[in-house]
Amino acid sequence: MVAARPKDDHELVAAAQTGDMDAFERLVRAHADAVYGHALRFFGDPQAAEDVMQEVWVKVYRSLGSFDERSAFSTWLFRITRNVCLDMFRAGKRRPVPVDPVDLVAGLSPDHAQSVVDMAAVEEAMRALQPEDREALGSVTIFGLSYAEAAAELGVPVGTVKSRVFRARRTLLSTLGMTGGERA
Amino acid sequence: MKAECLQAHETISLAYDGEAVTSEDLKNAKTHCASCPDCAAFVAGLARIRQMPSPQATEASIDRALVSVKRVSDALAAREAKDVRDAADADDAPARPRVLSFGRTWPAWGGWVATAAAVVLAVGVITANGIRYMNAPAERAVVQPEMGAESSADWSTAPAQNSDTLSTSESVPLGSALVRAGAPEYVVFQGFVYAVDPKPETLSASATRLGSLPSDLGTGQVRECDVYAGDAPGAIIVSGGRTSTHVATAIVRQFNGASFGLASLEITKFGVWPQMPQGISQPTAKDGSPVFEAGGKDNARVTIYVLPGVDAAAGFAVAPGTSGDDPAAGNPNWTWWVPLK
Numbered sequence A: 001m002v003a004a005r006p007k008d009d010h011e012l013v014a015a016a017q018t019g020d021m022d023a024f025e026r027l028v029r030a031h032a033d034a035v036y037g038h039a040l041r042f043f044g045d046p047q048a049a050e051d052v053m054q055e056v057w058v059k060v061y062r063s064l065g066s067f068d069e070r071s072a073f074s075t076w077l078f079r080i081t082r083n084v085c086l087d088m089f090r091a092g093k094r095r096p097v098p099v100d101p102v103d104l105v106a107g108l109s110p111d112h113a114q115s116v117v118d119m120a121a122v123e124e125a126m127r128a129l130q131p132e133d134r135e136a137l138g139s140v141t142i143f144g145l146s147y148a149e150a151a152a153e154l155g156v157p158v159g160t161v162k163s164r165v166f167r168a169r170r171t172l173l174s175t176l177g178m179t180g181g182e183r184a
Numbered sequence B: 001m002k003a004e005c006l007q008a009h010e011t012i013s014l015a016y017d018g019e020a021v022t023s024e025d026l027k028n029a030k031t032h033c034a035s036c037p038d039c040a041a042f043v044a045g046l047a048r049i050r051q052m053p054s055p056q057a058t059e060a061s062i063d064r065a066l067v068s069v070k071r072v073s074d075a076l077a078a079r080e081a082k083d084v085r086d087a088a089d090a091d092d093a094p095a096r097p098r099v100l101s102f103g104r105t106w107p108a109w110g111g112w113v114a115t116a117a118a119v120v121l122a123v124g125v126i127t128a129n130g131i132r133y134m135n136a137p138a139e140r141a142v143v144q145p146e147m148g149a150e151s152s153a154d155w156s157t158a159p160a161q162n163s164d165t166l167s168t169s170e171s172v173p174l175g176s177a178l179v180r181a182g183a184p185e186y187v188v189f190q191g192f193v194y195a196v197d198p199k200p201e202t203l204s205a206s207a208t209r210l211g212s213l214p215s216d217l218g219t220g221q222v223r224e225c226d227v228y229a230g231d232a233p234g235a236i237i238v239s240g241g242r243t244s245t246h247v248a249t250a251i252v253r254q255f256n257g258a259s260f261g262l263a264s265l266e267i268t269k270f271g272v273w274p275q276m277p278q279g280i281s282q283p284t285a286k287d288g289s290p291v292f293e294a295g296g297k298d299n300a301r302v303t304i305y306v307l308p309g310v311d312a313a314a315g316f317a318v319a320p321g322t323s324g325d326d327p328a329a330g331n332p333n334w335t336w337w338v339p340l341k
């Protein structure tokens, strides 16, 4: 997944802040996969991911006027998305459930059958990661944060992000049997 | 795992994420991987995972988010307009601060406002074998219920905490005189009241999504529920999640050979009676004055009340106290009925 480029974000955010809702919609579409993906991996439930999407974008809309771009939009969005997921979890509104591969493949054409099988396996393996490892990996690979940005958002040293991301990758590959015989 | 393998994995993982690695470390890692099968497998695995598509947001989830934002925007615009009015009314009072620091230029909403409008239109088309809502804007302008946008905004950000305030609206206070416990399980969709069948229903994969509505579905926790086209005429399917999907049927009455649906402001909790749409107030007298005047009787001898000078075909009211077999039975308030076609 490739996050929207910061330059695009900057222009869209500036336009949306002046009330251009076309720009706001483009911002939503550019980052919808990141928000949805994070929530889906957090809860393992498409319905919960939809709830998170709704709450996140309403929050973004409400606070966009005060977003000062001291951080990148994607960093800010990661913070909001992470907090919404944690709030829903803490409030007991949503509980993580085992991921259903069928939900992950819905809407894809048969051409993608093979990659869908792989994707389902990857998503299963993602769900099996330690939450803090998965969160660190997602902040970097889904939201495109640097390790330093992720460290600031997660409130841990950069070295911790580094080891979490690394551990997440090794566990992922080990679970998927892609480590060439060596077990992490 | 050997130390040089671990070092190679780490360097390559960092390089993949665009983190700074020295060219010497990278060179060493590459050299090692070329001669170490385990590390070659690690690199191949990383590359494969990277090529894999990540979960993609469904169109429905994007639409739902955009519609929610639109509702918040509506609510903020309404509040801001009211602030301006209030400030104008009270010359000496300072204007309240603006709610949002960026404006809402309606024409610029473009694409997805049109999409939202299309969803509204689709209701008329999809339920063609059942209810088709009258599509005459000039007439509907008089009678079409307006949703309590302000309360929707509150729901959007804090479903649980603010749910008690959801049914209120500025023009129609939700006081004890208007609301009594014991109303049927009602939801409101597109301004029309539907009675929810408590029997759980299974949602078919091919169901056509019409939109969403806020309801607690009897749980006490208001949330946005998905609405799908129902099979039967005048029926919709309301889904608050996999385990709470129900059929809901429009409350309809006949007059002069035409069908009229019970209209109401938003009802977000079971047990709340329908309220007059915005702009139409409850009469103070039993004869409907000063809001209504008698406009005839239906086949069951129930008096139909109309807005002065407006034909009943555009909508009418029914007084409380109708008999048990009337569609308005039990309502402690006057009810408002909007033509369906």
Ligand SMILES: [Zn+2]
Pocket: B004, B005, B006, B008, B032, B033, B036, B037, B038, B039
């Ligand atoms: Zn090695």
